[in-house]
Amino acid sequence: MISVAIVGAGPAGLSAAISAAETARAQGIPTNVVIFEKNPEPGRKLLLTGSGQCNLTNHGSESGFGDPEQFLSHYGSREQSRFLRTAFYSFTSIETMDFFSDMGVSVTVKDDGKVFPASLRASDVLEALIHRCKISGIQISYSSPVKKIVQHRNGFSLQTSQPKLPSQSKKKEGVEKMFFQKVILAAGGSTYPFTGSSGDGFLLSGSLGHTIIPPKPALSGVIVSQHSLSALSGISFENIVMSIWRDGKKVMSTAGDMVITHTGFSGPVVVNNSRSIEKLDELVFDFSFQEKDFIQKLQEKIQQNGTSQISTVVQNCGIPKRLTDKILEFSGIDSTGKCAEISRKNLRTIAESCTSWKHTVASAGKFSNAMVTAGGVSLKEVNSGTMQSRIIPGLFFAGEVLDIDGKTGGYNLQAAFSTGMLAGKGAANCLDYQSMGK
Ligand SMILES: Cc1cc2nc3c(=O)[nH]c(=O)nc-3n(C[C@H](O)[C@H](O)[C@H](O)COP(=O)(O)OP(=O)(O)OC[C@H]3O[C@@H](n4cnc5c(N)ncnc54)[C@H](O)[C@@H]3O)c2cc1C
Structure with missing residues (x-):
C-alpha cells in the first residue's frame, strides 16, 4: 500500500492525484490517495479562469501545433522553460485535450490557438476532474487546511484543522494528524487569495527547508499616477509598442494589444509583461506608425478635405473618436475648426499626442487582482524529471506553488496539469524510500 497526501484541490492537485492513483493501479499497487482542500469545495480559481x-491550454502556432518546444517561450524566465521541458514532453497540450475529450469534455481551438471546453464552461472541466478522482478511488477531504507538515524517517505527518460543528460551538477547532509516505504540495500561489491560494504553499515549503523566491503579482494591468486618459477607459488598440523606462534607461520594448482602463492600462501587452514592470517606471506607448508618417498622413487628408472639421480628419487617420476628442481637448484645439486652418504647431501637437504617451506607474498589480504569482519554490531545489524535492525525499511539488509564471493563453493551466501529472507519477513510482531524492 502506498499513501499519498496532496495539498490543494486545484488543477495541479487534482491532476497529481489522478496520476498518482492511476500510475500505482497500473502497477497493481494498492493506494490511499487523499487530497486536503482548505475550502468547502474544489477548484475555486479554476472556475474563474x-x-x-x-482557457485550459494552447494549441500552438502553425509552425508547431502541440509542439512542447513552442510552449517554452511563454514563461517568465529561461530557468522556468528549462525546468518545464520534461513536464511538457511527458504530458503535452495534445494529451491535455485528449484527456478532457476522453472524459466527455470536448474542446474547441480558437484562431489564436487558445483551447477551451466546447461548452465554454470552466465548471465542466472541474466536474470532469472530480469525477475522474472519484472513479480512481481518491478521497477529497474538504474544509481541511493543512497547517503543518513534519518529515519523519519514512514519510510525513500532516496536521489539518477541521471546522467545529455547530453542536460543538464551545469546542476549539479540531486538529487532526495523519501519516503519509508521500506528500505533493499543490497549494497554488498567493493571488486572488479568496480562492484559497493565499501563500500557504510557500509557508509549508519554507518550513520544510525550501528556498522561496519572493512572491510577486504577475499577469495584471497597471495603475498609473495622474491618469489623463481615464475618461477613455474601454478603448483598445491593436499592436501598439510599449516601452518600459527605469531611471532614464529603456528596460524593454515589446508590441501587442492594449486597452485603457479607469486606473491605467491593461490588455495582453501590459498583462504579459507586468512581471517586468515596477512602481515609478515610465510606460511609453507608441503606435506602430512613426510621428513623421502620421504628420504626412494627416497633411494628405487635410489637403483632400480642407473644409472638413479637424476632428473628422484625425479620425480618418485611424484614431478612435473618443481619443480624438480627448487629444483635441488636452491640446486646446477647437475640434469643430476647419482642418485647412490648423497651424503647423497644432498639427505637431496632435501628431505627438497620437503617437506617443508617457505615464508613471503607481502600482504594477496587486495580489488581490493579478492572475498568477511570480516567485515560489525555487526550481533549483526540485528535480524537473519527477517534481520531487532535492532536499526532502518523498516531497513533491506541482503547479503555481513552484516559481513558474506563464503568459496568458492557457500556459498556466497547462503548467499546472503537466507538473501535476509528473508529480503524481513520480510519487507513485518512487516506492523505494532509500533511493528517493537522488
Ligand atoms: C481570474 C483568473 C483567470 C485565469 N485564467 C486563466 C486561463 O484562462 N488560463 C490559464 O492557463 N490560467 C489562468 N489563470 C491562472 C490559473 O488559474 C492558475 O495558474 C492555476 O489555477 C494554478 O493551479 P494550482 O492548482 O497550482 O493552484 P490553485 O488553482 O490556486 O489551487 C490551489 C488549491 O490549494 C488550496 N490550498 C491552499 N492552501 C491550502 C492548505 N493549506 N491546505 C489545503 N488546501 C490549500 C486552495 O484552496 C486551492 O484550491 C487564471 C487565474 C485567475 C486568477
Missing part, C-alpha cells in the same frame, strides 16, 4: 470559460 478565462472569465469562467477556462
